[in-house]
Amino acid sequence: MKNIKIAAVIALLGLGFTSCKDEKQEKAQKTIDSYVAYVDSVKNVSAENLKENWTSVESEYDRRAAEADAALADLKDNTAATEKISSSKTKFEEFKNEMTTVFAPPAASPKQQLRDALFGAGKIGDDMNFSWVNAQNIHSVYQQFVHTVEDNKDKYSREDWDEIKLMYEALDSRKNTVEKEGLTSEDNRKIAGLKVKFAPMYTVNRMGAKSEENKEAKK
Structure with missing residues (x-):
């Protein structure tokens, strides 16, 4: 009887660890998806609004990018997630270069x-x-x-x-x-x-x- 109780406790602990592990992975995936969505959403904002708030946009991007990179460690298989992050980073850098040209002051007469x-x-x-x-x-x-x-x-x-x-x-x-x-x-x-x-x-x-x-x- 005692052995049965011990086995039951171990089983419950195992379920708890699995649940926590799944929850951690789910949170990591959400963090990465949020980062990808942020990059896509920034590209839909008008250039005028971006120019006024570009410092905040870059600051928020840096924060989300750092969180997404850190979240990779919590995924059992992060190959697909790594590719998504890499793709979004490329998108943002290309967009940033484009906006730098748009924001540049007009050439002097x-x-x-x-x-x-x-x-x-x-x-x-x-x-x-x-x-x-x-x-x-x-x-x-x-x-x-x-x-x-x-x-x-x-x-x-x-x-x-x-x-x-x-x-x-x-x-x-x-x-x-x-x-x-x-x-x-x-x-x-x-x-x-x-x-x-x-x-x-x-x-x-x-x-x-x-x-x-x-x-x-x-x-």
């Missing part, structure tokens, strides 16, 4: 590209604000401007030269203000030298660009 080259990226926009130019940096600003023009003088069109002149005059206007704010005589002298270099370079090359355009027009 030729005029803005020219301004970025002359002054530094984003320094001068449509508002033509030169307030960032001060007594401490104005010499280096002139230096970059003139040297950039010198390096690219053979590539500029007549419209480019007109834009360059507009920017140059705006910088000169800012210099008039900066001179009253502590511009050193040494920097003023160096700027004068850069201005002497710029003036004939502008005149000659703009005339050359206009002449080339007239030739092309005649063709």
